[in-house]
Amino acid sequence: MLADLHTHSLASDGVLAPAELLARAENNGVNLLALTDHDTMSGVQALQASLASGELQTTVELVPGVEITTMVNGACVHVVGLWLDSAHLGLQRLLNGQRQVRVERAERIAFKLEREGMQGVLEGARRHAGDAVISRPHFARYLVERQYCTNEQQAFRRWLGKSKVGDVACIWPELEEVVATVQSAGGVAVLAHPTKYGLTRTKLDCLVGSFSEAKGDAIELVSGAQQSNVTNDLLKLCERYPVAFSTGSDFHSPAQTWCDLGQQPAMPEAAEPIWTLRQAAA
Ligand SMILES: [Zn+2]
Ligand SMILES: [Zn+2]
Incomplete structure (x- = not known):
């Protein structure tokens, strides 16, 4: 198998x-x-x-x-x-709740990166996401496209990864709730x-x-x-x-x-x- x-x-x-x-x-x-x-x-x-x-x-x-x-x-x-x-x-x-958290997170990431002098971040990341659930790699792709970074790994190392400017705290559900919901489905x-x-x-x-x-x-x-x-x-x-x-x-x-x-x-x-x-x- x-x-x-x-x-x-x-x-x-x-x-x-x-x-x-x-x-x-x-x-x-x-x-x-x-x-x-x-x-x-x-x-x-x-x-x-x-x-x-x-x-x-x-x-x-x-x-x-x-x-x-x-x-x-x-x-x-x-x-x-x-x-x-x-x-x-x-x-x-x-x-649905998870996707809502991601939308709000995207807005906050964009706000923070734009404060660092980058432009059009939210629209750019949204364009890369298309119909998909928006997430940090879409931001990384935009930063590379606009040559703010040379590649996606660097975008995470400098801007989007753990404890960087674009690492915004989110309220995600507790583990017990996720496990129980998966099992009930x-x-x-x-x-x-x-x-x-x-x-x-x-x-x-x-x-x-x-x-x-x-x-x-x-x-x-x-x-x-x-x-x-x-x-x-x-x-x-x-x-x-x-x-x-x-x-x-x-x-x-x-x-x-x-x-x-x-x-x-x-x-x-x-x-x-x-x-x-x-x-x-x-
Ligand atoms: Zn995975
Ligand atoms: Zn994973």
Whole structure:
């Protein structure tokens, strides 16, 4: 089973249309693909409609998913929801609220950057977002376009990343609420890329503990081109908790050469994959 349970499309901050993403996954030999855009399932719904009508055909099993931003102990943490019913009202309410937070955040980021002498920031970022949920990479693309920065990484390092001018505080929902909503929508809740928050080992242990206490289902054991020692450390740290495991490339763009769809390293055999539990339950 080649699974990739964490990917992004044009519906959030990825660059491929959902159908292009699906075709690329099939081409890469992926069997199980989750589309997990930030705070929206519009890409998933479009794919489901095209598959149902026969307009689109694929050998890939599509897992309806989403990536939701939440707060844990005062820090921003991402939760991936998988096998979701996108029509679930509680989930729709939560995602609508998330998108509202993002709109307000975008206005505040633009205000702050314009105060630094940059021009047309909000309109520019909105143009890059198009119909997608607006997020920081859209600002980064505008800053590069206007040559305020040479590339998107630099835009984050100088302006948009942690503790920079454009890093504005947001009120995201609590972890318990996110996990409960994902589960009430028929899905499983996965703690996304736990080693990418820059936490010390003690704080990482605390995060996994909080997630387990909130009744989260699985930990994303492998994310992108993660090193095997990092994976093995994380697996060991999770031993004390009753959690299953997930894996994903966190693919955003073909330009992300370090990890294409489904190309993240394999999960260690000792880790119980979330999809086998899911199949057993079904
Ligand atoms: Zn994330
Ligand atoms: Zn992601």
